[in-house]
Amino acid sequence: MPLWQWLLDAVGVLLVLILLYGVALVVRRRLLSRHGGTFELSYRVRSGRAGRGWLLGLGRYSGESLEWFRIFSLSPRPKRSWARSVMTFDSRRDPEGPEQGSLYPDHVVVECGTPAGPVELAMSPSSLTGFQAWLEAGPPRPAQEI
Known part of the structure; x- marks a missing residue:
């Protein structure tokens, strides 16, 4: 597999992790404020x-x-x-x-x-x-x- 595909995969994984972190922060805030x-x-x-x-x-x-x-x-x-x-x-x-x-x-x-x-x-x-x-x-x- 060429180097550019490895880099593209790494960037994709990084973006997914950032998105999951953002979703987790929103869910946490909702759980904290539910009461x-x-x-x-x-x-x-x-x-x-x-x-x-x-x-x-x-x-x-x-x-x-x-x-x-x-x-x-x-x-x-x-x-x-x-x-x-x-x-x-x-x-x-x-x-x-x-x-x-x-x-x-x-x-x-x-x-x-x-x-x-x-x-x-x-x-x-x-x-x-x-x-x-x-x-x-x-x-x-x-x-x-x-």
């Missing part, structure tokens, strides 16, 4: 450099926790999860500089507190309203000592 409560949610994994370290993903409310799934992963399990009982809303801000290109359009950056340290998330303003309502709807927290 509702999913929204576009970006998570900042590294905050060392301004505007860097953002990963696009999906958020899902699951009982008493917020689960985060990477957008281009095929894993059915969340990559991160935060319990409502220990998460606090600290502030919100607009994306600055390079962050604007790293995040979904019109998303705002939300800074939250957790026992493990601060967490930065980015979501749409309507998702932020739902997130704040979800946090406030949790059981009352014990009073903190001063």
Whole structure:
């Protein structure tokens, strides 16, 4: 078999694999959102450099926790999860500089507190309203000592 036929076969196999990956991503997103409560949610994994370290993903409310799934992963399990009982809303801000290109359009950056340290998330303003309502709807927290 000539070399060009091998190359053509290899390109065909590569295109089929890319197509299967795309279909698998769509099916995964549908399965994650079948129970509702999913929204576009970006998570900042590294905050060392301004505007860097953002990963696009999906958020899902699951009982008493917020689960985060990477957008281009095929894993059915969340990559991160935060319990409502220990998460606090600290502030919100607009994306600055390079962050604007790293995040979904019109998303705002939300800074939250957790026992493990601060967490930065980015979501749409309507998702932020739902997130704040979800946090406030949790059981009352014990009073903190001063």
